[in-house]
Amino acid sequence: MSKSKSPAACPCGGPSLAACCGPYIDGAALPQTAEALMRSRYSAYSLGIEPYLQATWHPSTRPQEAIIRSDEKLQWLGLEVKSALRLRQRKVENEDFVEFVARFRVNGRGQRLHEVSRFLREPSPEGLRWFYVDGTFPE
Template sequence: MPPAPCPCGLAESYAACCGRFHDGGLAAPTAELLMRSRFSAFAVGDTAYLLRTWHPDTRPRKLALDPGQEWTRLEILARTGGGLLHNEGTVEFRAHYRQRGRDAFMEENSRFRREAGQWTYLDAEA
């Protein structure tokens, strides 16, 4: 039986996809891959990765995830910049989740900035 696909929605297994970023061995090369890996971190409860990839100017001191919230699916709606030759980018997405037996989603246009060669989540555009 093949491994389940990564929570981020790409076809690879978690280990071959976002898990390789979560374990600290590699950094996400684009803003979209960082966005996908952060969604997967929410799905698997990896708060250390979320904090590590948060821009230092906007990073909270600590992060507590809601254990009753199950992140189920990610849709990338649009992106600007964020590529291998950029230092800034945005990724607009819809993140689906299940909480207290109900399906819901949130939409955000996240801003990313490359710091010391590594993509970081900066904030969400208003």
């Protein structure tokens, strides 16, 4: 296997951080879909970027304590988006759901998180913006 000089892939699986989640995490752009927000939040978890996680968590459900624990040896290994389900049947244009499986290791032990996340799109000073609200666990 030869070493490539191209930028490292984005943690969410995209081509590179700069071409994928980086502009969202840096505040240069807003994710236009709930799936893009979910992917950027996964990348922020992978990179340990607490301020982005706080800023993209809906104020009604945002934890008061730190989201990322410095004492936890956590390594994110991969993301699989199973589906992005906009509920067109109901007249809810500013709510969306994304089902995903994230693989990670805690203190060296492999685990997986299977979640259906709920997102709301609301006005913000930057314009309409998606926020993570909560999730359910299908397993």
